[in-house]
Amino acid sequence: MRTSTIGKSVQKRPIRITASPQNPKSRTILILGGFHGDEPKSVHLCERFIELIETDPALQSRANWIIAPRINPDGYQIRNRRNANKVDLNRNFPTKNWTLGNPRSRMFGGHKPKSEPETKAIIQLIERSNPAVIVTIHSISNNRFCNNYDGPAKRIATRMSLANNYPVTESIGYPTPGSFGNWTGVERRIPTITLELPSQSSHKECWQKNKDALISLALR
Numbered sequence: 001m002r003t004s005t006i007g008k009s010v011q012k013r014p015i016r017i018t019a020s021p022q023n024p025k026s027r028t029i030l031i032l033g034g035f036h037g038d039e040p041k042s043v044h045l046c047e048r049f050i051e052l053i054e055t056d057p058a059l060q061s062r063a064n065w066i067i068a069p070r071i072n073p074d075g076y077q078i079r080n081r082r083n084a085n086k087v088d089l090n091r092n093f094p095t096k097n098w099t100l101g102n103p104r105s106r107m108f109g110g111h112k113p114k115s116e117p118e119t120k121a122i123i124q125l126i127e128r129s130n131p132a133v134i135v136t137i138h139s140i141s142n143n144r145f146c147n148n149y150d151g152p153a154k155r156i157a158t159r160m161s162l163a164n165n166y167p168v169t170e171s172i173g174y175p176t177p178g179s180f181g182n183w184t185g186v187e188r189r190i191p192t193i194t195l196e197l198p199s200q201s202s203h204k205e206c207w208q209k210n211k212d213a214l215i216s217l218a219l220r
């Protein structure tokens with residue numbers, strides 16, 4: 001496994017990925033955590049999965065794994081949802097439905113799409129690595145945990161649900177203009193899962209529930 005930097009945040013913190021040796025014959029699976037800095041369970045799950053892959057050569061060779069545990073390092077530093085410009089990165093993608101929102105809202109998508117260095121780094125990573133599957137990890141309150149999917153990913157979400165027992169959902173229940181899943185899944189047709197962890201569960205529970213769900217991504 002090799003760790004490298006794909007860009008810098010507003011406050012110049014590195015945005016890092018850890019990748020398995022890339023085999024041109026294998027599919028690339030991209031896993032993102034820490035989109036929202038106040039969802040540390042997503043970061044922890046990514047880090048545990050990196051540790052697992054590092055110690056399991058068979059699993060490592062089943063895909064080109066690319067894992068970015070902290071997409072929003074400035075927000076993570078102070079456990080804030082948004083980045084240092086007070087932009088919700090998960091509303092800052094250049095989708096057809098991007099809309100200018102209220103700058104005071106915690107879901108403010110920026111003054112224009114793709115305005116943030118973190119968004120640009122993610123877009124470049126996806127264009128360069130051409131993933132076959134993307135999982136973006138978040139956490140959510142009030143028992144709304146789910147394997148949410150965008151684009152042609154229902155089968156993958158269903159397989160994850162066999163392992164984690166979370167419901168499979170296509171819509172999160174509220175509009176998400178400029179969201180990452182809209183950009184990758186709906187518009188680019190890259191199978192994309194938004195894994196919403198239960199925010200009331202412990203790190204350990206989230207890992208135990210989702211370890212096999214993440215492993216299942218390597219299945220065809």
Ligand SMILES: [Zn+2]
Pocket residue numbers: 035036039137138139
């Ligand atoms: Zn989130």
